[in-house]
Amino acid sequence: MGIQPSHAGRGFEAENGKILTQTVIFTFNSRPFTGYRGEILAAALRRGGIVALGVSAVDGTPRGAFCLMGSCQECLVLVGGVPRNACRAVVDDGLCVTSIAPLGGGS
C-alpha cells in the first residue's frame, strides 16, 4: 500500500486506535495535501507522493530532501513566502508551500 507503514491503524501510542493528532490541509504548488499537524513537511509531502521539492538553483534539475537533518539545504521551499527547509518546517492548517524558482527565472 505504498509508503505508509503497514503498521498504520495498529494504533501504537494511540487512544482507541485513533491517531492523537489533527489532520490538516496544506497546499504545495497550489495542490492540496493532507498532513498531520506538527509533522515535518518533507514527511507529509512524501506520503502525498511528492519526491521532488524543487530544482537545483544552478542547473534546474529536480532535487528532493537528501540529508533530512538541515545540512544539505536541498529541501529549501517557500513556506508562506519564507524560505525554509522542508526537513525542519512543520505542517499546519492552511500552510501555503511552493517550490523555489531556479535562478534567472524559469517556471
Added chain:
Amino acid sequence: MTRRPDVVVAGGGVAGVMAAITARRHGLAVTLVDDNATPGGQVFREPSAFARTVTPPDHERREGDRLRELLRRSGVRVLSGWGIWSVQPGYRLDLSNDFAVQVLEAGSLVAATGAVERFFPFAGWTDPAVMGLAGASLLMRAGGVLPGRRTLVAGAGPLLFSVAHQVLDAGGEVVAIVDTATRTQWAARAATLALDPARLKTGVAWMARLARAGIPVLGGAVIRQARRGEDDLDVTIGSVRGGAPVRSVRCDAIACGYGLKPSLGLTRMLKARHVFDEAAGYWHPHADPFGRTDVAGLYVTGDGAGVRGAQMARLRGILTGHGLAFDHGRIDAATLAHLARPLLRAMRRLEVVSRAMTSLMNPRPAIMKEAEMHAPDTLMCRCERVSIAAGGQAIRDGAGDMNQFKAWTRCGMGPCQGRMCEDSARQLLARHTARAPTEVGAFTQRLPLRPVPVRALSGNFAYADIVLPQAAPP
C-alpha cells in the same frame, strides 16, 4: 533580560543534553541551543504525533522521551529551533532561525554538534529519490513514512543494516543491500563485536531477518549508476574492484551513505587543533576525555569529538559536564577524579567495539576511483554543479590543496558549505597527487555556519528608518 550563562551548549543530542544537565546539577547556569524543533538530536529525534501511532515504540523513542523529560526538569534554559551561524572567541554566538536573530554570550562553549553523514557520488545521485541513510531513518522513525515502496540500501557501515531493518519493520520492501565492505571485512570484526553482546545480538538478528526475507546483500559493491525511468530508478551495481557490472535492479528510492563524520563548523571556526583519524577517515578536534580542546573555554563532546555512537556520547556528555564544573571551580580535583572513574571505565569497554565499527565505515579510495572511471560527468559538488572530471582537471591544472581546489572549482562554496563534497574532494586530491589525506588539508570554514536569511538579519525597518548623514551645505 536573562543573565549571561556560564556555559552555552551547542547541540541537543544525547551528549549535549547530558553535558548541560550535568553542568546544571553542579550549579552552573547553562543555556542549550539546538536547531531541531525539540531536543534529542538525530538518534533520539522526537517522533511526530503521527509517527508515534504508526511505528512501534523502540529503545530510541523511550530513551529520547526520558532525555527530554530530564532536560525539562533540569533548569537548563533551552533554545530549540535556533542555529548558530557565527561564533567569536570569548564567546559571542550569533543565532538565527528562519525569522529572526539573537546574540548569546558565555564564558564556556560546548560544541555538541554531533555527526553528519558522509557521501560519495555516483551517476544519478542527485535524483530526488536518493537520500541519506540517516535521512531515511529519520523519515521512518520521526516521520512515520517510508523512503519508497521498494528501497535500495547502499553504502557502508552498520547503518546499512539498521535502515534495511527499519524499512522491513514498517512493511516496506528492501530490493538489495549494496555494501562496500566485503564479508571477510565484516567477519574480521565479528570477534570484536562479541565484546558487546547486546550489539552482536542485534546485528545477528538483523542479518538473520535479511536472509529469511531473501534480500541480497552484495559485499564489496557500489552503485555505479541510477537512471530515472518512467516511475522508478534503474540501478547498475558494480564491484569496488571495477570490471563488468555485477547486477542491475529497479527501485523507487535509494538510501545511501558512507558512515558518519564529526560536524566541525564551530571548532574549525574557532581554530581548535584538529587531527586526522586514519582508521576512520575523518578530521576531528583534539580533545581530552573531558572534551577540553586546545582553545580556552571550548569543549567538544559526543560524536563531534569523533564518532563513537549514542552510548559513548552519553558518557562523554556527562564527563564534559563534570569537567565544566571543575573548570568553573564548583568541584575539586579529587571529586572530579571520583566522578570520572566509572565513566572512563565504561568508555574504555565501549571504545574497542565503536572503533571496529568506525573502521568499517572508512571510505576506501576505490569508491571515488570507480565513480571517476565509470561516470566522470557525475557531480561531486551537488550545490555548485562541479563534476568529478572538472575536479580532476583542476588538479591537473595545479590546484594542489583543498582550498585551492575550492577556489578553482567552487566545490564546497554552495549552501551546504562543503559538508556534502569535502570527503570526495579530499579523496580525489589525495589520489591524483599521490599524497596522504592529511597533506591535502581541509576546507577553511567560512561564515555563515549555516544559511541566514537577510530578512532575519535586517529585521523590520522601513526605508525612512535609515539614518542618512546631513548633506554638506553647498
